[in-house]
Amino acid sequence: xxxxxxxxxxxxxxxxxxxxxxGAFLTQVIGMIANNFIYFAIWIIFFNRFKxxxxxxxxxxxxxxxxxxxxxxxxxxxFGNAFTLxxxxxxxxxxxxxxxxxxxxxxxxxxxxxxSGMGDFIYGFISYGMSGxxxxxxxxxxxxxxxxxxxxxxxxxxxxxSLAFWFGMMxxxxxxxxxxxxxxxxxxxxxxxxxxxxxxxxxxxAALMGAIPAEFIRAFTWTTLGQLLLGAIGFLSLAIFIFxxxxxxxxxxxxxxxxx
Amino acid sequence: xxxxxxYWSIFQITLINSLAYPGELVGRSLMIIPFMWIFYQLxxxxxxxxxxxxxxxxxxxxxxxxxxxxxxxxxxLGRPPIARTMSESVKDGSIAYIxxxxxxxxxxxxxxxxxxxxxxxMLNAVFGGLTVWWLVGAPNHPEGFLIALPAILGAWVLHFxxxxxxxxxAFVVEDVSAFTWIYQKFSxxxxxxxxxxxxxxxxxxxxxxxxxxxxxxxGPSRLFVTPTAEFFISVMTLxxxxxxxxxxxxxxxxxxGLTQLxxxxx
Numbered sequence: 001x002x003x004x005x006x007x008x009x010x011x012x013x014x015x016x017x018x019x020x021x022x023g024a025f026l027t028q029v030i031g032m033i034a035n036n037f038i039y040f041a042i043w044i045i046f047f048n049r050f051k052x053x054x055x056x057x058x059x060x061x062x063x064x065x066x067x068x069x070x071x072x073x074x075x076x077x078x079f080g081n082a083f084t085l086x087x088x089x090x091x092x093x094x095x096x097x098x099x100x101x102x103x104x105x106x107x108x109x110x111x112x113x114x115x116s117g118m119g120d121f122i123y124g125f126i127s128y129g130m131s132g133x134x135x136x137x138x139x140x141x142x143x144x145x146x147x148x149x150x151x152x153x154x155x156x157x158x159x160x161x162s163l164a165f166w167f168g169m170m171x172x173x174x175x176x177x178x179x180x181x182x183x184x185x186x187x188x189x190x191x192x193x194x195x196x197x198x199x200x201x202x203x204x205x206a207a208l209m210g211a212i213p214a215e216f217i218r219a220f221t222w223t224t225l226g227q228l229l230l231g232a233i234g235f236l237s238l239a240i241f242i243f244x245x246x247x248x249x250x251x252x253x254x255x256x257x258x259x260x
Numbered sequence: 261x262x263x264x265x266x267y268w269s270i271f272q273i274t275l276i277n278s279l280a281y282p283g284e285l286v287g288r289s290l291m292i293i294p295f296m297w298i299f300y301q302l303x304x305x306x307x308x309x310x311x312x313x314x315x316x317x318x319x320x321x322x323x324x325x326x327x328x329x330x331x332x333x334x335x336x337l338g339r340p341p342i343a344r345t346m347s348e349s350v351k352d353g354s355i356a357y358i359x360x361x362x363x364x365x366x367x368x369x370x371x372x373x374x375x376x377x378x379x380x381x382m383l384n385a386v387f388g389g390l391t392v393w394w395l396v397g398a399p400n401h402p403e404g405f406l407i408a409l410p411a412i413l414g415a416w417v418l419h420f421x422x423x424x425x426x427x428x429x430a431f432v433v434e435d436v437s438a439f440t441w442i443y444q445k446f447s448x449x450x451x452x453x454x455x456x457x458x459x460x461x462x463x464x465x466x467x468x469x470x471x472x473x474x475x476x477x478x479g480p481s482r483l484f485v486t487p488t489a490e491f492f493i494s495v496m497t498l499x500x501x502x503x504x505x506x507x508x509x510x511x512x513x514x515x516x517g518l519t520q521l522x523x524x525x526x
Contacts (some may be wrong), residue, residue: 031438038445172287191301216501
């Protein structure tokens, strides 16, 4: 409860800070919504010509892209530093968070808001609304699936970026796995054979961010809910464990850092 | 000649600088591998489901499509983020140190952009090419790469002009990220970066093929897989026309932008 109050206070401060430059904030939000609409036009063109990919049609793409965009946006908004955690570790910027009486990981990742994330978050709901699958109980499932997908995504970022405790600067690797996660998440899962699917549930858990949440939104099943819950709890526990293990190895050059 | 040598030196310095961190260069270029793999999965299923006539959709085989996409990705992933760099230099005030040097701002930016592009694109082509070769075999026209080379260089000039114009808008609005995202997505759609323009509905093909985005991506990539003399002439003519128009607009935008620039720090 104490940590939740702390988180809400950080998020409020982050939002106020982002809103200080209201013009830039709105440009980023509206720009990102427009950006997503334009990107999705490619899939409209594709399915207009080829109709479906092994039973996967444009309506499924609306739901998949929607839940993935909202989950991505939520993590960008609430845990913006998860995207740059490896830089923070490698450059010794954890010193600041270590010196304060709050959970290091939570404080670090929640200390930045990426304004454009609001655009992604909003767009996801619009995309779901346009999918033709919209129902009120479906919307409730959309919110739940999006929260679980966001948990998997945040955990995946923390997990991969925490490798910086062992390997130092790894911006390229982080970008590579981030891009792989998003790219594989948006493509129809019916494209992949069973080996590729195994990878998409484990090493790069893109299926838990796109296809499985989309399946759960379209129709409730205990299996998909179980997969999402298991994925979210499993990846989050693993991410926290890896971060804490790595933290024991952390050392910095006591460089003077300013956190704004 | 002396003026040219100045920019040639800037180009060479940036080129050598780009090799200073080979791990970084290689790491960044590896990104093309998962992209090509997923394109292969998508188009393999699509070609098979479409019951492609003679293994072809709109004149392209699966192999052509994959090699086309490899070059399109190489052009896109090879280009440096000029707009963002220019925007950052306006925000942190460092642009003041560039503007007061004895060289032309735009030519300086162009020389550095090209210096950063060469090795980045080469490595993307190597990793992308090896992946596609492994997945679908050698290109049907390996000589197409040489024929497409002038169009690839022209594509980077076009990319530079549009990106520099976006970057210059930082003189007025400071943050240009929204414009760069939207430009990138227009490149995806009208450039035919994820789907060759030949697969589009006819009306959209007609519009897209006339726009500069297609000269920057579709033209060179299609030329690579269909290296005919007529197509070469058609691609180069349209591309040169767009280069003239965009260079003119860029110079006008730069002159106007300078009068509105406010340097905040440095």
